[in-house]
Amino acid sequence: MTNTSAGTAVRLADVEKSFAVQGGGETVALQGINLDIGAGEFVSLIGPSGCGKSTLLRIVADLIRPTSGTVEVNGKSPHRARLDRDYGMVFQAPVLFDWRTVEANVRLPLEVMNVARSEREQRVREMLELVELGGFLRHYPHQLSGGMQQRVAIARALCFQPAILLMDEPFGALDEMTRERLNAEVLRIWARLGTTVIFVTHSIPEAVFLSTRVVVMSARPGRITTVVDVDLPQPRTEQTRETDRYYELVTVVREALRGRLPAGAQDGPAALDGHPAKQRARAEGGIG
Amino acid sequence: MASSARAVPARPSMGLAARAVRLVIDYLPAMAVLVGALVLWEVLTAGPGRRVLPAPSAIVAGFDANADLLTRSAMNTYWEAIGGLAIGTVAGLAVAFATARWVSAREALLPIAIAANSIPIIAIAPILNNWFGVLNPLSKMMMAAMLVFFPVMINVTRGLVSVHPASLELMRSYATSDWTVLTKVRIPNMLPFFFTALKVGTTLSFIGAIVGEYFGGTSAVLGRVILTSMSSGRFDVAWAGILLGAFGAIAAYIAVVLIERVVIPWHSALRNQ
Amino acid sequence: MRDPETATERQSSAASVGVAGVEPPSRRRSILRPIASVALVLLAIGIAWQVAKLIGGDPWRYDDFLGTGIAFHHNPPLRVAQLSDRQLPHLWDIGAALVQPVQRGAQQSLGEFLVGAALYTWREAIIGFGLGALIGVVLASLFVHFRLLERAFVPYVIASQAIPIVALAPIIVVGLGRGIVAVVIIATYLTFFPVTIAAMRGLSSPDPRALELMRSYAASRWAIFWKVRLPASVPYLFTALKIAATASIVGAIIGEGPGGVPEGLGRAIINFNQQYITGPEKLWATILIASLLGITFFALVRVAEALVLRNRQRVDV
Numbered sequence: 001m002t003n004t005s006a007g008t009a010v011r012l013a014d015v016e017k018s019f020a021v022q023g024g025g026e027t028v029a030l031q032g033i034n035l036d037i038g039a040g041e042f043v044s045l046i047g048p049s050g051c052g053k054s055t056l057l058r059i060v061a062d063l064i065r066p067t068s069g070t071v072e073v074n075g076k077s078p079h080r081a082r083l084d085r086d087y088g089m090v091f092q093a094p095v096l097f098d099w100r101t102v103e104a105n106v107r108l109p110l111e112v113m114n115v116a117r118s119e120r121e122q123r124v125r126e127m128l129e130l131v132e133l134g135g136f137l138r139h140y141p142h143q144l145s146g147g148m149q150q151r152v153a154i155a156r157a158l159c160f161q162p163a164i165l166l167m168d169e170p171f172g173a174l175d176e177m178t179r180e181r182l183n184a185e186v187l188r189i190w191a192r193l194g195t196t197v198i199f200v201t202h203s204i205p206e207a208v209f210l211s212t213r214v215v216v217m218s219a220r221p222g223r224i225t226t227v228v229d230v231d232l233p234q235p236r237t238e239q240t241r242e243t244d245r246y247y248e249l250v251t252v253v254r255e256a257l258r259g260r261l262p263a264g265a266q267d268g269p270a271a272l273d274g275h276p277a278k279q280r281a282r283a284e285g286g287i288g
Numbered sequence: 289m290a291s292s293a294r295a296v297p298a299r300p301s302m303g304l305a306a307r308a309v310r311l312v313i314d315y316l317p318a319m320a321v322l323v324g325a326l327v328l329w330e331v332l333t334a335g336p337g338r339r340v341l342p343a344p345s346a347i348v349a350g351f352d353a354n355a356d357l358l359t360r361s362a363m364n365t366y367w368e369a370i371g372g373l374a375i376g377t378v379a380g381l382a383v384a385f386a387t388a389r390w391v392s393a394r395e396a397l398l399p400i401a402i403a404a405n406s407i408p409i410i411a412i413a414p415i416l417n418n419w420f421g422v423l424n425p426l427s428k429m430m431m432a433a434m435l436v437f438f439p440v441m442i443n444v445t446r447g448l449v450s451v452h453p454a455s456l457e458l459m460r461s462y463a464t465s466d467w468t469v470l471t472k473v474r475i476p477n478m479l480p481f482f483f484t485a486l487k488v489g490t491t492l493s494f495i496g497a498i499v500g501e502y503f504g505g506t507s508a509v510l511g512r513v514i515l516t517s518m519s520s521g522r523f524d525v526a527w528a529g530i531l532l533g534a535f536g537a538i539a540a541y542i543a544v545v546l547i548e549r550v551v552i553p554w555h556s557a558l559r560n561q
Numbered sequence: 562m563r564d565p566e567t568a569t570e571r572q573s574s575a576a577s578v579g580v581a582g583v584e585p586p587s588r589r590r591s592i593l594r595p596i597a598s599v600a601l602v603l604l605a606i607g608i609a610w611q612v613a614k615l616i617g618g619d620p621w622r623y624d625d626f627l628g629t630g631i632a633f634h635h636n637p638p639l640r641v642a643q644l645s646d647r648q649l650p651h652l653w654d655i656g657a658a659l660v661q662p663v664q665r666g667a668q669q670s671l672g673e674f675l676v677g678a679a680l681y682t683w684r685e686a687i688i689g690f691g692l693g694a695l696i697g698v699v700l701a702s703l704f705v706h707f708r709l710l711e712r713a714f715v716p717y718v719i720a721s722q723a724i725p726i727v728a729l730a731p732i733i734v735v736g737l738g739r740g741i742v743a744v745v746i747i748a749t750y751l752t753f754f755p756v757t758i759a760a761m762r763g764l765s766s767p768d769p770r771a772l773e774l775m776r777s778y779a780a781s782r783w784a785i786f787w788k789v790r791l792p793a794s795v796p797y798l799f800t801a802l803k804i805a806a807t808a809s810i811v812g813a814i815i816g817e818g819p820g821g822v823p824e825g826l827g828r829a830i831i832n833f834n835q836q837y838i839t840g841p842e843k844l845w846a847t848i849l850i851a852s853l854l855g856i857t858f859f860a861l862v863r864v865a866e867a868l869v870l871r872n873r874q875r876v877d878v
Binding site: 321395396400405494499503514529530531 | 602856860
């Protein structure tokens with residue numbers, strides 16, 4: 001690839017990933033992935049089970065190596081980006097340590113990264129205030145609800161101020177109402193910090209509500225079907241969920257998931273397999 | 289370097305030959321250690337003179353010279369240990385089922401069993417010898433049985449009781465009897481716990497048998513053979529006896545592992561991941 | 562913005578690392594109920610004991626029962642050998658033996674002597690306990706980090722327990738000489754095994770995602786060990802330590818016999834066994850004290866466990 005534009009946070013070019021399978025043979029988790037994510041974008045990956053969205057996230061995180069293709073994170077290799085702590089991660093389960101208080105849990109990355117002690121306390125408190133759990137410093141995880149635990153996990157992911165936030169179905173285990181509330185919180189934090197967010201989800205409404213772009217994937221093999229630009233105005237509120245445009249976009253994404261691509265797609269389904277020119281055109285100009 | 293928790297571990301296609309090769313490779317490090325240790329042992333201790341730890345070759349020679357006595361003693365001790373294992377297991381199962389059935393019994397007995405498990409039961413060995421007769425193998429069996437009883441009882445009770453509440457609700461929704469719940473849910477849940485206890489029990493039963501023999505027994509049991517040969521300085525024979533005892537315990541352990549594979553193949557497969 | 566957290570939300574997330582299973586917060590049971598039920602069962606055992614002797618033991622002939630002046634004569638209808646006064650002394654005879662001199666003409670009562678012996682044995686056991694726990698954790702750490710070592714040595718760790726330590730004890734003593742060192746080694750031998758196995762389970766218990774998280778921080782293996790694996794293994798360790806408590810005492814008692822340690826319980830058991838014909842109560846009293854020692858040590862570990870784990874979610878390990 002030629003010059004990396006200064007504003008590109010993540011660039012994936014022809015990325016493929018296959019796994020060897022018990023009993024012989026291989027399964028292709030990802031094929032022909034081409035995607036550019038600009039700095040400060042909020043990009044959702046949505047698709048059926050087995051489409052490789054979590055795998056893709058982990059490739060960006062340098063937790064899995066791709067079988068082929070190039071990946072650039074923050075202008076570096078994923079490995080370098082990981083060593084430089086350029087991203088924070090939030091999983092579907094909060095994965096908090098039950099022997100640490102809320103405060104100590106958020107402090108964990110700062111300890112590992114040898115941040116100065118004096119600075120640690122302040123950052124932790126800031127982060128917990130940001131997710132509105134300032135009064136729960138001394139609590140233990142099991143004393144908090146699922147939603148609160150996830151907020152702690154988000155605080156923990158952000159406390160070392162990474163450029164990129166990777167979220168793997170973080171609200172999947174929560175009920176719908178808590179989920180919507182946390183959606184709004186994530187948007188608020190995103191607006192405040194300007195972090196690039198890559199967000200894996202199963203939920204169409206969530207993907208549309210949160211993102212600047214929705215990457216629709218399909219399975220067997222995992223590939224990008226299409227990318228939907230979400231041109232809803234910011235800041236997005238509960239009202240946004242009730243606008244016509246929102247419903248339109250949810251329908252577009254739903255149809256895309258079913259294999260029925262957005263109207264005006266120039267070359268038909270075959271050519272939409274993540275052709276780089278297509279992707280860039282979409283990124284610049286909106287749908288179709 | 290980086291591997292995902294979701295990745296399927298790569299395995300070559302598993303033909304029979306391939307599986308056999310895989311087995312050998314898995315056990316190769318352990319085999320290497322065994323061979324290495326034996327060689328080292330032999331090299332370090334070979335040569336004339338009576339040692340506290342004779343060379344393996346000397347131990348084998350000592351066994352050959354007393355093969356008859358040692359085999360008979362081993363058989364007797366194995367018999368005591370296995371008998372005790374059986375008695376203790378049956379008793380443990382019986383009490384476990386009783387305590388699982390009646391909550392009041394459980395609340396009273398489980399803490400006592402746990403506490404009783406911390407009693408150094410070897411202190412009872414002389415009593416058992418007196419009760420059942422020093423020369424009677426039953427006294428050693430009872431010693432073994434007592435050591436086996438508590439782990440079995442505690443583990444089986446836990447297994448019977450710690451069923452996921454959701455499973456119980458499911459069975460209630462099918463309007464089944466307590467008996468069906470027992471057989472279809474509780475017992476399968478209990479089996480892994482049971483086998484864990486049984487594995488612990490194999491070594492305990494041998495310890496019990498030999499401790500019992502320590503305090504007295506016929507002359508043709510491993511415990512006494514070891515003691516008498518040591519007091520006459522015949523460490524090679526003593527070690528032969530010790531190794532025979534260890535062999536018996538290991539064989540019993542392996543037998544339990546094999547039985548477990550047959551009875552609860554699904555659980556063993558899980559554990560091997 | 563506040564979440565109206567519900568209790569079900571709290572319980573339903575099996576979110577925290579180091580949680581083996583999810584259980585509803587345990588009810589605060591009063592400490593009295595288990596104590597009462599245990600006392601009840603002990604009482605029942607005592608009653609059963611004496612009733613058995615009433616039915617099948619030796620004749621009861623008391624002209625002055627324990628100095629109270631009560632006369633009591635009874636001929637049991639049955640005669641069972643195991644219930645004779647020699648095989649199963651009366652509970653009060655055992656109790657009486659405890660307050661009587663340990664030997665004819667000695668100053669110390671049996672009770673004092675036995676408690677002293679128990680404390681002596683306990684000292685040896687604790688050293689073995691500590692050493693065994695340390696060795697167990699170190700071995701487990703090596704095995705968890707280096708799979709080759711695990712494959713090579715774990716079978717022998719398991720096999721080590723198959724070697725009847727009882728039989729090895731005299732040899733260890735002959736090899737290392739009499740005294741406390743041999744005893745501590747034997748106690749350590751019995752302790753390190755359960756701790757190794759439990760520590761291996763505990764150190765590999767963290768949620769794989771917790772390890773992914775640490776990798777995303779580019780944390781060193783050492784940091785992962787200290788901050789994740791070791792804390793996660795603590796509940797498992799305590800389960801093993803409760804077993805190890807007993808095992809170390811058993812090891813110490815076994816070692817004292819051949820080890821020729823006169824001050825410990827092991828020697829007392831051997832001596833009173835030899836004197837069984839003349840005074841069976843003494844051996845029974847020794848058993849009683851040995852049991853109390855085992856239970857006390859176990860209880861102490863249990864209390865330590867409750868303290869150390871007090872902030873964690875309750876887990877059935």
